[in-house]
Amino acid sequence: MAGIEAAGGFSEMSKSLAVSVVALLAGLTLSSALGAQTSASKAASQAAKPDKWNTIPPIKPFYAGKKSAPAPRRDLSGVWDAAEADGGRQPSGALEHPALIKPRGQGVEGGQPDETGIMHPLLYTPAGLEALKANKPSGPSVRQVPAASSNDPVSQCDPIGFPGMELYELRTIELVQNANQVIYLNQFYGNFRVIWTDGRELPKDPEPRWNGYSVGKWVDDYTFVIETVGLNPRSWLDHAGRPHSEDLRVEERFHRVDHDNMELTVTIIDPKFYAEPWQGLNKFPLHLQPADFDMQEFLCSPIDIEEYNKQVGNVVLAPSEKK
């Protein structure tokens, strides 16, 4: 069963299905010959039903060379995956500006927590740099602190917020369009946003929300642009602890390349903290999943975190035993 789930995707699933159907027929033939259901035929009949639940998206190499039908007009809907190997997880910070002085995997020695010398620097204002210092991430970057000192709110099950849900850890999302909304369902730590398409204006001086207030429109038949304001400044932008003010505005561009492919660009506009707008993601590829794809649940439980800390986290971080 796991093999069929892991195969994922289109041609792999129909291949497995064909094999399973043959196996089932062989099994049925055998059982009628014996006049009873043998264990072989039992296994075959179970193999014939592919598991439609908790599906696992394919990794990047699966998509190489795949042809797609043309893009439908003004349609974002479906389950979209940021293939693992494309870097949706972003443990060193937003993909376009990781807090690294060398490419990922080559170490962070010589890095400074104020990000001096990172490969693609951000132009912090003095206020931005001050806010950056307060955030202490534990992931692999020049800003990494020992886990005991980290204050990453997501590690304690605080809402990931927006655009954190795209720049902190982007895995799988589902987009649903109705007459006046796009509804955005996010797998990582289970959250959602509503993007209004009824032509309303963004609110002025709204009460802050972790996921903000969003309006969206088609700028051509294949490009949907979303503006978001009113974001709670408690949330981090990414795994490296990049801060944002309450004045942050985020622009997302979802570009439907063809039927199976979308590109996502996320622009951060926050003059209070950053002297220039910057992109967290630039044409990041999202892959359409089959219509029956069921996203695995990925929720955060403070009780589970406490239990994990007690049994593993705290124990492995205690000072060395003298031997």
Next chain:
Amino acid sequence: MTKPLKAISFVLVGLLAFSVSAVFAHHGNAAYDATKWITVKGTVTDYIWANPHVFVKLDGKDDSGNSGHWIVEGQNPVSMTQIGWTKNTFKPGDEVEIEAMPAKNGATIGFLGSASPTAPRKRIVINGKQFQP
């Protein structure tokens, strides 16, 4: 290390663990020695399939003879499904051999590393059958 010293240090570690803030946890790789791999052999006593990390508890020992209650941890469940793990992969009573990175502080805890499908996977044997790579 002599038995009394070991007992005292175990108590001290326990006290320290208790006093450290319970809120953080996410240590990433930094707590483990990524330059060496050990093999832990033993009998599974528990298997936690939950966020933030999946972990296997076993009574056994590593190749240096460090015996006791061992824990080997992986990543979150969704990531582990990418490399074929499920909530049923281990059961109490399973005889296992698991390769892992050892904890730098000498605790009987190992780390399996990345669950990326493209990362090299280390050996896991369950009841005599190779499960990984």
